[in-house]
Amino acid sequence: MKSIKAKRAYLVLADATVFIGYSMGAVGQTIGEVVFNTCSASYQSILSDPTYYGQIIAQTYPLVGNRGAENEDNNTRITANGYIAREWCDTPSDIQGGMTLDEYLKAHNIVGIYGIDTRRLTRTLRDKGYFNGAITQSLNDFDNLIKKIKSYSIHGAVSSVTVKEPVVLKTEDSIYNVVIIDYGFPRTLQDSFIKRKCRLNIVPAHTSPEEILKLNPEGIVFSNGPGDPDDDPALIKNIKVLLSKKIPSFGMGVGHQMMVLACGGLVEKMPKGHRGSNQPVRICGTDKVMVTMQNHGYDVAQGSLHEDVARIMLTNVNDNSIEGLYYTAFPGLSIQFTPNDTSPNSETAWVYDEFIRLMKEGKSNE
Amino acid sequence: MNNSIKKVLLIGSGPSTIGQGSEYDYFGNQACIALKEEEIQVVLVNPNPVTSMTDMGVADSVYIEPLNVDIIKRIIETEKPDSILPTMGGDIGLKIALELHQSGFLDDNKLKMLSVTPDMISAVENKQSFKKLLEDVNEPSVMSTVVSSVDAAVSFANEAGFPVIVRPAYTSSFPNADFCYCVEELEQRAAQALESSMLHQILVEKCISGWKELEYEVVRDCVGNCICVSNLENIDPVGIHTGDSIIVAPSQTLSDSESAKLRAAAINIISYLGVVGSCNVRFALKPDGSEYAVLGVYTRVTRSSSLISKVTGYPIARVSAKLALGLKLFEIVNDITLCTTACNEPAIDYCAVKFPTWSFGNFGEANRTLGASMQSTGCALAIGTSFEMAFMKAIRSINIGVDTPSLPKFSLKSNEEIIEIIKNSDNERIFAVYEALKRGMSHEFIYDMTGIDYWYLAKLKNIAFMEETIKSALDDEIYTLAKNLGFLDETIKRISGRDLPVTLAPNYKMVDTCAAEFDAQKAYFYSAWDDDNEAKIFADITNRGKKKVLVLCSGPNTVGFGDELEYCNAYCIKSLKKLGYSTVVLNNNPDVTSTDFYTSDRLYIDPLTVEDSKHIIETERPWAVIAQFSGINTLQLSESLNKYPVKVLGADSRVIKTLEDFDKLWEILSNLKIPHTVERKLNGTVFEADVIYDGEYCFIPAVVELIEHANVNSGDSITVYPAINMSKKIKELIFKYSSLIAKHFNVRGIINLQFMLYNNSLYVTEVRYDTVHNIPFVSKATGLPVVEIALRCMLGEKLSDMGCCDGIYEGSKLCAVRVPVFSFDKLSGADTQLGSQMKSTGEVLGLGSSFEDALLKGLTASGMRIKRSGTILVSLRNSDKQESIPVIEKFSNLGFNIFATAGTAKVLNSNFVAASSVRKIHEGGPSTIDLINSNKVVYVISTSEKGDTELNDDIKIRRRALERQIPTFTTLETANALTRCLANKRSLDDIDIIDIAKNLPKT
Known part of the structure; x- marks a missing residue:
C-alpha cells in the first residue's frame, strides 16, 4: 500500500478555486485547459490521445489505473499537460510486465493530482464551460499563478504533434494510394486504413498542396488532432486547394472542422463540448444510432454550409449538433468523432468503408 | 411506435422464491407504468399479492390467478389483448408464452409476442440449443463433449486444455464430478467413469472454475440499435453462483481490450437473436484475458437488470417495455437528465457493490457452502466513491451486526481454521479472507485458494491497514482518509478507543447516468466525504411548501422480512405523494420498487444505521420519519432518531420497548381483563387482525384465520379470508379486545394482533407493531387501501373522514386464501418441516366465491400438483x-x-x-x-x-x-384443508377468473 499520507498537491482553477489533493506522477507545476472525460476504462488510450494536447485531463470515473500501464513502443507521447484522478491504483490487478499509472506518468513527465472531488470539478467545468487550471505542489505566489492560468491558451498544437517527416505505410496488397495529413491523430487509426488496402503517406500538417499532389493521392485524409480549428489559417488555405482537386476526401475531428472552414462554413465554440465514450450519433434519414467516443469543444454551425457544398450526414442525438457531413461539391465526407474499428461489430467502422467506396468510384471514373 | 398495439397482456413472475424475488415486481410495476404512458391498456396476471404491480391504478385489469396456461388462455379470451409481453415475468413468463405459441393459441387469437420470438426463447432454453446458438453466432461456449473412450477424452482435453471435469453419463446414482489436471489423471478417471456409466459414455468438460465471471446488460431496439447499459464483475470467480457472489459495478479488473471484447460479444449475441428489449449475457474470462466463454444468455429482464438499473439510473424494464412497443432508443427520454435519451450509455462516476444476504438461520440444517445453485434470499447495494467505501457500506447494510469486515468470532480461530473456512467457500468466506489478510497471509496464497483477484485483495487489505492505523495514529488526516474508506465515526471511535480529533458530515453525490456531464433534474444519492452536497442543493430547490416525510425502508430481503415490508413501503410512499407530501426514501435493497427513483421524490441508497440516517435527516430536515412498515430493525432505528426535531409516525420507542418485554405486555393485558396465552394449542383456531386506530376509533379491514395451528410460524400458514370458524360473538369479542389494546397503547396507525379460540374461549396470543405480513393479502382480498388508511391515521386524519366504520369491514364478497411458497429445492439439506422459524420465501393468493375454490386456486398457484x-x-x-x-x-x-x-x-x-x-x-x-x-x-x-x-x-x-x-404436508391441518378442496369436486376450469380491478370496491 502506498504510504497513507502522500505529498500534497493542488488543482487551481482560473477563478481561484482550489482543490486540495495529493501529488501523483511527476513533481512540478503544470498549466492547461482542464477537460473531463466520462470513460470508466481506457485511461491509457485517453492519455496517449494527441487530441488532448495542452489540456489537463480529469477522469470522472474515480478508480483509475487498475490494470497499471502497459509498456508501449517508445513513440507514444503524452501530449496532455496534466492528469487528474480521484484515486489511482498502486496494486494493479495484472501489471502485465508494465508499471503503475503513477510510474507511467512519471516516465512521461506528466504532473498529476489525485484525491480531489472530481465530481465537483466536473460540475464546475460543465457549468462554467472552458476553464484553465494548474496542478501545483505549492500555493506560494498564488496571484501570479492565477495570472499565468488566465493567460494560458493552446497554440501551435498541430505543429507540435504532427510528424516531422513523411512516413509511408503499405502492405503487399495495397490498392489505394492515400495521403493522411497528420494534425495529430491516435496511431491506432492507421490499421483501419491499412486493412482496407490503403497505402498510407502520412505527411506533416504543413506539407504544401503541391507536395501532396505529387504523391498522386487517390484519397486524402484530414486527420483529427488537438487544438482549435482556426488556430492556423495556413492549414485551411492548403485544404481549400486540395479540395478543389475533387479528390475523395475524409475528415475527422479537427480535420472535419477545418474542411468545413475551407468550404466557407463556420465552426463555433460549444457551451461545454462532447467529452466521453457515450456520445450517441444518429445517421440522418435513418433510425440508426451509433455510440461514439469524442473529445472536442467546437462544432459546425447549423446552416453555415449551403446544400450545394455539403449536406448533414450525422447529428448528435442529445443536442442535435452536426456530427458528420457528406460533401456535394466534391467526393468527400467528414465526421466529428474518431470511428472505432477495433471491435468486430463496430457501429462506426462503416465510415471507413464509405471513404473507400468514394475512392473506388474515383478509380472507375478514370 | 407500432400503432397496432393497443392492449397488452403482461405476465408477472408469481411468488418470490430463492433466485426470483421482488425484483420482478419492480420490473412489472415499472413496465406497467411505462406502457400506460404510451396509452396502452394493460392486462396483468400474477398470483403474487405482495406486489405493487397488482395494486389499484397500476394495470387496467388485474388477475391474481395461477400462472397456468389454461387460466392464461381464459384471461386472453376474456380480455382480448392484441399482444403479450412475456419478458417481465422471469422464466415462467417465457415458458408460458412459448407454450401458448406451440399450441397455436397465439396465432389463432392473432396475438403478437412482444420483445422476443418463440425461436429466441427456444434458443436459450436448454443446453443443446444454447450450444448451437453460440456456434451459429460464433461465440465461444464452455467446451464439452460426450465420448465413449479414454483416448477420445484425452484428445478432447488436449484440444480444450487442462483441467477438465469428467462425469459419467447415465449412472444409477448422482454422478461424481472429477477434476483432472493432467493426462495421467484423466486416463485413470475417465476409465473409472466409463465403467460406472450404464451407456459407457462420459461427459468431459473444460474446467473454468477460477475464471472471472462477468455480466453485460445490453438493450436493443427494433431497428437494431444497441447499447450496453453496464457490466458487472463478480468478486467470487466462476464456481459460486452469481446470485451468491459479491458483485461490483462497473468491472474493475478488466483491461480496456478485454472489456471491449466482451461488450462486442454481448452486442453480437443480442443482434443475432434480434431481441427488442434487454438481454443479459454472462461470461467467464480466463484471468490472463486470453480466452472467454459465454455462460448464459437471458432474453428478458433478470436479477442483474434490477441491480444494473439501480447502479446506473437507467430504468431497464421501463426502456424495454417501450422498446417492445416499437419505440427506438433515441425516442425514449432519460428522465434524470431530460436532455439525453435511452441511447446514451450510462457513465458511472462511483463504485457499487452488491452483497448477498442469506437466511440460513431460518433453515437450521441447510448446508452453507456456496456453489452452483443460488441460495441467497436478498442483497444490499452500496455505492461509494471508492471500492472500500462501497464495501464497508455493504457490510453495514446486510444486518450482521458488524461495521467492518472483522468478524469477532474469526479473531479467535487459528490460521488453520481460517484457511479451512476459506477453502470451504461458505457464505462467510469473504470475512475469513479479510481475517487472513489482517494476519498477513499473502495475496498469492489467498488468490490460489479463492481465485479472488489481487485487486480486490489489495482493497480489502487497505481496509485492514486503516483499522491498524486508526488504532495507532489517529489524527485529522487519518480520520478523513478513514471516512473516505467508509468508516463510521462510531467505528473509528471504537477502534481507536478515543475521541475523534475532528468530525465530518458526509455530503451526498448523485447517481445521474452521466457522471455530471449534464445537470440532473431528478436524481438519487449516496453519501460521500467530499466538497459538494448535491442533495442539499436539490432539497433546497425542490418540493418547496410541502411537508416532507422520510421513509426508512427495510433493507435486504430475508425470509420473514422481505417482500411484504417493501410492498407496504412502496404503497406508503405512493400514498404520501398522493396526499401532497414530499417523500424522501432511504433504502439499500436494489430489488424493490421503493428504490425505483420514480417512486419517491428523492432517494438515498445508503446503509440503514443510526449514523448513516442521521446525516440524511440533517441534509433533508424532514417534518416526519416513518419506519412503521419496515420491520423491527428499522423500527429500532427510528427509535434512536427521537433526539432529532422530527416527528416519528406510527409506533414509537415506548411502545416497541413494551412489546419486546412479554411480562410487561401480559401484565397490561391482564389489567385490561383480556385473556391471553403464549401457547398455541393444537386444536385451537387461530385468527389474526390488523387493527387501524385513529386516536379515537378502531377499524379492522379483515380478520383472517390460519389453517395451521400449533408451532407453525404464521407467515408459513395458509391463511383464509374471511375467517371460517368465527361466530358473530367471537367477532365482536375480537373487535372489543382489539379496541382495548389499540386504545391502551394509543398509537395512531396499525397494529397486528393474533388470537386463539380454544374451548370456546378467545385468547390474545400476540401483539405486534412490526408485523405486516397480512397487509398485502388483506389489501387484495378486500380491495381496501390498508396502508393508506393506516398512514392517514398516523398523519392525524380520522377514520370517519375516510369512510371507515368503527368496526370490522364487511364489504368484500370474495373468499381469499393465501398459500405460502417455499424454496426448499434450492437449499440442500434443509428440512421441509415447518416450525416457529419462518421458512416461506413468498406467497400466492387464490380468489374465489368459496373457501374451497379459493384454496384450489391458491394451491395450484403455489405450484402444487393437485x-x-x-x-x-x-x-x-x-x-x-x-x-x-x-x-x-x-x-x-x-x-x-x-x-x-x-x-x-x-x-x-x-x-x-x-x-x-x-x-x-x-x-x-x-x-x-x-x-x-x-x-x-x-x-x-x-x-x-x-x-x-x-x-x-x-x-x-x-x-x-x-x-x-x-406435495408434502407437514401438518395435519394442511392435509385436512386439501380434503375440503378435493371433496368439492370442482376443478380449476369450473372456477371464475376474477379481474380485481373491476370486482372489488374502491374507496
Missing part, C-alpha cells in the same frame, strides 16, 4: 396419530390408497381406516423411499419434527418427495 386419486404415504409423529384418523379417513373416502409406517397404519386400521403398512428406511427392505420412487405416491403426509425419533427417516422422506415434486 391429484384426485393415487397413493398417499403417511408417516406421523406419535402425538398426531389419534388426530389423524378423521383426516386420513377423508382421503380414504375420496378413493386414495393409504400407505403408512407401521405404527401409524396400526392406529388407522384399528380405527377402521384402511392403510397398508410400509417399512421405514432403517428397517431395511422395500421402504417408504422405494414407495416414493415408484411414481405412485401423489401426496406425502409427514409430521415428525425435531426431537422425534422418527425424524431422520422423515427428513429423508420429505427431501426425496421434494426432489420428485410430490
Whole structure:
C-alpha cells in the first residue's frame, strides 16, 4: 500500500478555486485547459490521445489505473499537460510486465493530482464551460499563478504533434494510394486504413498542396488532432486547394472542422463540448444510432454550409449538433468523432468503408 | 411506435422464491407504468399479492390467478389483448408464452409476442440449443463433449486444455464430478467413469472454475440499435453462483481490450437473436484475458437488470417495455437528465457493490457452502466513491451486526481454521479472507485458494491497514482518509478507543447516468466525504411548501422480512405523494420498487444505521420519519432518531420497548381483563387482525384465520379470508379486545394482533407493531387501501373522514386464501418441516366465491400438483396419530390408497381406516423411499419434527418427495384443508377468473 499520507498537491482553477489533493506522477507545476472525460476504462488510450494536447485531463470515473500501464513502443507521447484522478491504483490487478499509472506518468513527465472531488470539478467545468487550471505542489505566489492560468491558451498544437517527416505505410496488397495529413491523430487509426488496402503517406500538417499532389493521392485524409480549428489559417488555405482537386476526401475531428472552414462554413465554440465514450450519433434519414467516443469543444454551425457544398450526414442525438457531413461539391465526407474499428461489430467502422467506396468510384471514373 | 398495439397482456413472475424475488415486481410495476404512458391498456396476471404491480391504478385489469396456461388462455379470451409481453415475468413468463405459441393459441387469437420470438426463447432454453446458438453466432461456449473412450477424452482435453471435469453419463446414482489436471489423471478417471456409466459414455468438460465471471446488460431496439447499459464483475470467480457472489459495478479488473471484447460479444449475441428489449449475457474470462466463454444468455429482464438499473439510473424494464412497443432508443427520454435519451450509455462516476444476504438461520440444517445453485434470499447495494467505501457500506447494510469486515468470532480461530473456512467457500468466506489478510497471509496464497483477484485483495487489505492505523495514529488526516474508506465515526471511535480529533458530515453525490456531464433534474444519492452536497442543493430547490416525510425502508430481503415490508413501503410512499407530501426514501435493497427513483421524490441508497440516517435527516430536515412498515430493525432505528426535531409516525420507542418485554405486555393485558396465552394449542383456531386506530376509533379491514395451528410460524400458514370458524360473538369479542389494546397503547396507525379460540374461549396470543405480513393479502382480498388508511391515521386524519366504520369491514364478497411458497429445492439439506422459524420465501393468493375454490386456486398457484386419486404415504409423529384418523379417513373416502409406517397404519386400521403398512428406511427392505420412487405416491403426509425419533427417516422422506415434486404436508391441518378442496369436486376450469380491478370496491 502506498504510504497513507502522500505529498500534497493542488488543482487551481482560473477563478481561484482550489482543490486540495495529493501529488501523483511527476513533481512540478503544470498549466492547461482542464477537460473531463466520462470513460470508466481506457485511461491509457485517453492519455496517449494527441487530441488532448495542452489540456489537463480529469477522469470522472474515480478508480483509475487498475490494470497499471502497459509498456508501449517508445513513440507514444503524452501530449496532455496534466492528469487528474480521484484515486489511482498502486496494486494493479495484472501489471502485465508494465508499471503503475503513477510510474507511467512519471516516465512521461506528466504532473498529476489525485484525491480531489472530481465530481465537483466536473460540475464546475460543465457549468462554467472552458476553464484553465494548474496542478501545483505549492500555493506560494498564488496571484501570479492565477495570472499565468488566465493567460494560458493552446497554440501551435498541430505543429507540435504532427510528424516531422513523411512516413509511408503499405502492405503487399495495397490498392489505394492515400495521403493522411497528420494534425495529430491516435496511431491506432492507421490499421483501419491499412486493412482496407490503403497505402498510407502520412505527411506533416504543413506539407504544401503541391507536395501532396505529387504523391498522386487517390484519397486524402484530414486527420483529427488537438487544438482549435482556426488556430492556423495556413492549414485551411492548403485544404481549400486540395479540395478543389475533387479528390475523395475524409475528415475527422479537427480535420472535419477545418474542411468545413475551407468550404466557407463556420465552426463555433460549444457551451461545454462532447467529452466521453457515450456520445450517441444518429445517421440522418435513418433510425440508426451509433455510440461514439469524442473529445472536442467546437462544432459546425447549423446552416453555415449551403446544400450545394455539403449536406448533414450525422447529428448528435442529445443536442442535435452536426456530427458528420457528406460533401456535394466534391467526393468527400467528414465526421466529428474518431470511428472505432477495433471491435468486430463496430457501429462506426462503416465510415471507413464509405471513404473507400468514394475512392473506388474515383478509380472507375478514370 | 407500432400503432397496432393497443392492449397488452403482461405476465408477472408469481411468488418470490430463492433466485426470483421482488425484483420482478419492480420490473412489472415499472413496465406497467411505462406502457400506460404510451396509452396502452394493460392486462396483468400474477398470483403474487405482495406486489405493487397488482395494486389499484397500476394495470387496467388485474388477475391474481395461477400462472397456468389454461387460466392464461381464459384471461386472453376474456380480455382480448392484441399482444403479450412475456419478458417481465422471469422464466415462467417465457415458458408460458412459448407454450401458448406451440399450441397455436397465439396465432389463432392473432396475438403478437412482444420483445422476443418463440425461436429466441427456444434458443436459450436448454443446453443443446444454447450450444448451437453460440456456434451459429460464433461465440465461444464452455467446451464439452460426450465420448465413449479414454483416448477420445484425452484428445478432447488436449484440444480444450487442462483441467477438465469428467462425469459419467447415465449412472444409477448422482454422478461424481472429477477434476483432472493432467493426462495421467484423466486416463485413470475417465476409465473409472466409463465403467460406472450404464451407456459407457462420459461427459468431459473444460474446467473454468477460477475464471472471472462477468455480466453485460445490453438493450436493443427494433431497428437494431444497441447499447450496453453496464457490466458487472463478480468478486467470487466462476464456481459460486452469481446470485451468491459479491458483485461490483462497473468491472474493475478488466483491461480496456478485454472489456471491449466482451461488450462486442454481448452486442453480437443480442443482434443475432434480434431481441427488442434487454438481454443479459454472462461470461467467464480466463484471468490472463486470453480466452472467454459465454455462460448464459437471458432474453428478458433478470436479477442483474434490477441491480444494473439501480447502479446506473437507467430504468431497464421501463426502456424495454417501450422498446417492445416499437419505440427506438433515441425516442425514449432519460428522465434524470431530460436532455439525453435511452441511447446514451450510462457513465458511472462511483463504485457499487452488491452483497448477498442469506437466511440460513431460518433453515437450521441447510448446508452453507456456496456453489452452483443460488441460495441467497436478498442483497444490499452500496455505492461509494471508492471500492472500500462501497464495501464497508455493504457490510453495514446486510444486518450482521458488524461495521467492518472483522468478524469477532474469526479473531479467535487459528490460521488453520481460517484457511479451512476459506477453502470451504461458505457464505462467510469473504470475512475469513479479510481475517487472513489482517494476519498477513499473502495475496498469492489467498488468490490460489479463492481465485479472488489481487485487486480486490489489495482493497480489502487497505481496509485492514486503516483499522491498524486508526488504532495507532489517529489524527485529522487519518480520520478523513478513514471516512473516505467508509468508516463510521462510531467505528473509528471504537477502534481507536478515543475521541475523534475532528468530525465530518458526509455530503451526498448523485447517481445521474452521466457522471455530471449534464445537470440532473431528478436524481438519487449516496453519501460521500467530499466538497459538494448535491442533495442539499436539490432539497433546497425542490418540493418547496410541502411537508416532507422520510421513509426508512427495510433493507435486504430475508425470509420473514422481505417482500411484504417493501410492498407496504412502496404503497406508503405512493400514498404520501398522493396526499401532497414530499417523500424522501432511504433504502439499500436494489430489488424493490421503493428504490425505483420514480417512486419517491428523492432517494438515498445508503446503509440503514443510526449514523448513516442521521446525516440524511440533517441534509433533508424532514417534518416526519416513518419506519412503521419496515420491520423491527428499522423500527429500532427510528427509535434512536427521537433526539432529532422530527416527528416519528406510527409506533414509537415506548411502545416497541413494551412489546419486546412479554411480562410487561401480559401484565397490561391482564389489567385490561383480556385473556391471553403464549401457547398455541393444537386444536385451537387461530385468527389474526390488523387493527387501524385513529386516536379515537378502531377499524379492522379483515380478520383472517390460519389453517395451521400449533408451532407453525404464521407467515408459513395458509391463511383464509374471511375467517371460517368465527361466530358473530367471537367477532365482536375480537373487535372489543382489539379496541382495548389499540386504545391502551394509543398509537395512531396499525397494529397486528393474533388470537386463539380454544374451548370456546378467545385468547390474545400476540401483539405486534412490526408485523405486516397480512397487509398485502388483506389489501387484495378486500380491495381496501390498508396502508393508506393506516398512514392517514398516523398523519392525524380520522377514520370517519375516510369512510371507515368503527368496526370490522364487511364489504368484500370474495373468499381469499393465501398459500405460502417455499424454496426448499434450492437449499440442500434443509428440512421441509415447518416450525416457529419462518421458512416461506413468498406467497400466492387464490380468489374465489368459496373457501374451497379459493384454496384450489391458491394451491395450484403455489405450484402444487393437485391429484384426485393415487397413493398417499403417511408417516406421523406419535402425538398426531389419534388426530389423524378423521383426516386420513377423508382421503380414504375420496378413493386414495393409504400407505403408512407401521405404527401409524396400526392406529388407522384399528380405527377402521384402511392403510397398508410400509417399512421405514432403517428397517431395511422395500421402504417408504422405494414407495416414493415408484411414481405412485401423489401426496406425502409427514409430521415428525425435531426431537422425534422418527425424524431422520422423515427428513429423508420429505427431501426425496421434494426432489420428485410430490406435495408434502407437514401438518395435519394442511392435509385436512386439501380434503375440503378435493371433496368439492370442482376443478380449476369450473372456477371464475376474477379481474380485481373491476370486482372489488374502491374507496
